[in-house]
Amino acid sequence: MAATEVVEAARAGGTAPRRRRWSPAPRRTPYAFMVPATVLFTAVFLVPLGYTVYLSTQKTQIQGLGLGRGARRQVFTGFGDYTGVLHDSEFWHSVLRALLYGCVLIPVMLGLAALFALILDAQRVRFQRFGRIAIFLPYAVPTLIGSILWGMMYLPSVSPFVSVMHTLFGTTSVNFFGAHAVYLSIANIGVWGGTGFNMMVLYTALRSLPQEVYEAARIDGSGEFQIAWRIKLPMIRPSVIMTAIFSTIATLQVFNEPYTIHTMSAGAVSSTWTPLMTIYHDTYTGDDVFAGSAESIVIAVLMFLVSIAVLRLTNRQTFGGESQ
């Protein structure tokens, strides 16, 4: 390295540390570095999205008796498919079911996650390490496998709960696949699989809080419960809101759990129980790609509305420290 460069670099660093003139970043490099992600993102996200939008404006027109080649033709229908979706009560019922399922799942899951996170962060509690690992463990179990396990445990002939009830009370009339009970049964799978992850998010947020605040509260005579309720919980509010929004988005597209239970329960869960199951059903079994595409767009828009809220909450704060 030439001596002048060192001197100049030192001078630049000494007088104006933020000025970047002395080591200009090559102009073309960032574009080259962005190529793989842009190409793949376009292929995997944008093109399918555009294709769905295109398909959602098409419909099948049947000519004559609908027999032979050329009898079925794809034609433009404008918003026809969307009108169909808006009037499709089965689709909106599936949205309502997903929302109802979310109303059971999200409060219970996040309530438990916050409770366990606060317990992990509290003093004088034993088995904290064991509890943290055990409660987080279901996250390592794929939802489909978890659903199979719970589904088996719900089956009357195999269920440990039924056999325990039988031993204790002499009754076997527990039906996990009843019309209302099935919501709880499916929500339970979600609670089991999701609590640990959300607990870790909230626990990480708790660990990053300054400990001095609690010391002050303790000196003032606050108990652990009061500290948790009055100080810790309000301070991790942003994290709680984040987890709530992400859980809502996940709820709208729930598939694996009800789909497995649909297979195992013989009729308690219909094949169009959630929006994604409806989309899958219409596209494959019903063989109406166009209606399925319009439904996908409607669901994507619903999620997008939720997403905007998340963007507003997070975008500004997160990237404060990097070079612009």
Place this chain on the structure above:
Amino acid sequence: MSGQTRGGSRYARRAHRGRRTRRTALVPTAILLLGSLYALLPVAWVVAASTKNNTQLFNLFAFRPGNALLGNLSTLTSYRGGIFWTWMWNTALYAGGGAILSAALSALTGYTFAKYRFRGKTMLFNLILVGVLVPAVVLAVPQYLLVAKLGLADTYWSVLIPSIVSPYGIYLARIYAGACVPDEVIEAARMDGSGEWRTFLRIAVPMMGPGLVTIFLFQFVAIWNNFLLPWLMLGSDTKFPLTVGLYTLLTQGTSQPALYTVVITGALLSIVPLVVLFLLLQRFWRVDLSAGSVK
């Protein structure tokens, strides 16, 4: 400055420990143990159930082990010429390969977002953020239709390629690069004549290391978890991952209860690798964002 806060928290922790020895808080400890019991219940059940043969499964008490574990394992292994182990291998390929490629792509893209200025940066990043929030599951159906049009359906690529792009991974990598790779280090490398690619590979990637492991793990679990994508894309069962394979076993099992034990043993075996990976790499699940490499 960071030394001070660390020292402070160490002091607080020591005080914490001293006080803890005095008295155990019974109610929170009990709640924590109840939660652990709930979380471990299905795992305990599947461990017990996998040791039972078909008669024992329907007759023995749920958590009392039977004596048919080895028999179940050999039934599973011989089922359709050992196809279960093909599924296991496929899953490792999809999840492991996909997650490595995904972490690499996220690292490069996140680093570029954090450390360079270029036209369209904000727009591109917002576009990718929308990708975080509209997760891949809604895209699975149109992806399948396109892949089928291209004649790529029922290939390994049809599952691998959509798994490589992880908007969430890119988002995390941008945070890690911003927090762990100081501008001064990059400028110093530039002045020493290091090329941009070399700076990224030799300097930035090692600094982002722990964060990249976290991205790898998240993506690994996400791919392992994704049932709909391979379920749509794949037709021949020799290419199935475990989740799809077990699901097809289950659909046959509803008519043949004899297959229950096979499904249960398969479920147990498919949990084991993930749980081991998870316990071994536990510390990477909560990477502290402020843990940079330069003081």
